[in-house]
Amino acid sequence: MRASGDYEPWVHKSYRLYIAYRRIGMRLVTSTVESWQATIHAFRQQPYVYSYRVGMMLLRSRVIRRLVRLYSRHLLKQTQNLVETLPARSIRDIVTYSKLSKYHFTQLYALCRYLRPRVVVETGVGLGTSSLFILQALEDNGVGKLYSIDEPYSVYQSDAGILIDESAYCANGDRPGMLVPNELRDRWTLLLGKSHELLPVLCERLCSLDFFFHDSEHNYRNMFQEYSIVWPHLRASGVLASHDVEWNTAFQDFADAIQRQPIGWHNLGLIMAS
Numbered sequence: 001m002r003a004s005g006d007y008e009p010w011v012h013k014s015y016r017l018y019i020a021y022r023r024i025g026m027r028l029v030t031s032t033v034e035s036w037q038a039t040i041h042a043f044r045q046q047p048y049v050y051s052y053r054v055g056m057m058l059l060r061s062r063v064i065r066r067l068v069r070l071y072s073r074h075l076l077k078q079t080q081n082l083v084e085t086l087p088a089r090s091i092r093d094i095v096t097y098s099k100l101s102k103y104h105f106t107q108l109y110a111l112c113r114y115l116r117p118r119v120v121v122e123t124g125v126g127l128g129t130s131s132l133f134i135l136q137a138l139e140d141n142g143v144g145k146l147y148s149i150d151e152p153y154s155v156y157q158s159d160a161g162i163l164i165d166e167s168a169y170c171a172n173g174d175r176p177g178m179l180v181p182n183e184l185r186d187r188w189t190l191l192l193g194k195s196h197e198l199l200p201v202l203c204e205r206l207c208s209l210d211f212f213f214h215d216s217e218h219n220y221r222n223m224f225q226e227y228s229i230v231w232p233h234l235r236a237s238g239v240l241a242s243h244d245v246e247w248n249t250a251f252q253d254f255a256d257a258i259q260r261q262p263i264g265w266h267n268l269g270l271i272m273a274s
Contacts, residue, residue, distance in 0.1 A: 052164065059127070059168040065178070072129055072179050076136055079106045083113050091115075091239065091272065095265045104243050104268045105133040108213065111270075112137035115239060117210030118144050121202065123195040123226055124215035125150035126169035128177030130243075134213070135184040147189045147206070149198045149216070150176040156217045159248045164218070196225055203233040210235055214242040223250035231258060231273075238273040245269035 058064050079100070088094045094110045101107060112120065112134055120138070125131055125148050138144035152175070153167040170176060177190060191198050195216045203209070212230045214223060223242065227250070230240060244267050245251040251269045255262040263270040 053162075056165060056168040060171045062172060065127075065172070065174075068127065068129075069179055072132060075103070075106065076109070076133060079109050079133070080136070080140065082106075083110050086110060088114060091270060092263055095263055095268065095270060101265055104266075105130045107265075107268055108241070109133040109137045111239070111241070112144070112211065113141060115211060115237075116141050116143065117238075119206055119209040120144060120146045120211045120213070121149075121199075121206070121209050121230065122146065122213040122215060123149045123199060124217075124243075125176040125190065126166065126215075128179040130213065130215055131177050131188065132179045132181075132184070135180060135187055138187050139184055145187050145189070147191065147202060148177070149191045149193065149195045149202070151194050151216070152176055152192060154217065156219060156222075158218065159220050196222065196229075199226060199229050203229060206233070208233055208235050208238075210238050212238070212240050214240075215244070218244045218247040220248045220250045223248065224254055227251070227254040234273040236274045240271045240273070242269045243267060 059068070082099055086094070086097065086100075088097065088110070091111065091114070094100065094114055095107055097110070100110050108130055117138075120134055122130060122134065131146065131148055134146050138146060152170045155163065155165045155167070158164055176192070177188075180188060191202065209230070212234065214226050216222065216226070227240060227242070231254075234240060242251050245264060246267055251262065251264075255271055258271070260271050263272075
């Protein structure tokens with residue numbers, strides 16, 4: 001039979017291990033808490049960027065993508081019915097109308113119905129929500145064609161240094177614009193590649209356009225560059241529109257550079273050529 005002293009080394013070792021694991025556990029807890037605190041602080045400073053990242057994570061699910069498809073069709077039908085009785089007399093009326101301003105793509109539908117553009121160019125497609133609403137507006141007008149530029153699996157850094165990964169838009173082997181139904185694709189030309197390479201060529205080929213919508217990489221350089229490329233090609237009655245204008249100051253700086261007063265509402269900005 002062992003004496004009680006034989007257990008002392010084992011007890012001391014167990015105690016030392018307990019202290020060591022406790023310290024490691026406390027470090028992990030502290031690190032996790034600090035990480036969450038930093039994330040919450042960053043979210044408060046830039047909620048649009050982090051909301052975007054959460055959306056990208058959810059869109060990798062097939063179930064979520066099916067729900068998005070169903071909801072987009074439902075919302076499109078609602079928007080069509082709403083615009084038929086829309087009391088709008090100007091572009092500002094449309095942008096600020098409360099029943100449209102929750103989503104930028106419902107505003108795009110109403111704007112295209114109001115302006116009746118013949119040539120529309122957009123950069124950034126993703127799931128194709130904006131493309132769907134623009135194309136349906138053109139179809140309902142009975143005139144117009146949409147040219148879209150998109151770079152699948154785009155990864156870039158925001159001006160705040162946050163990594164934006166758009167690969168979720170093409171998850172599960174989908175092509176850009178999965179929400180666009182076949183019956184609307186006759187009015188649609190999709191070009192794959194970087195906007196700063198394809199946009200100048202497209203604008204030169206089209207000569208002039210009525211409506212431009214930016215929704216590709218939301219960093220200052222790309223946004224200002226796209227505005228600068230498109231602006232000389234806008235018709236006198238044309239409109240330059242941009243999504244997520246609050247990500248940086250590119251939109252306002254461009255408006256100042258061309259001495260135009262922009263119309264801004266939430267995350268959508270508009271500059272009229274005339």
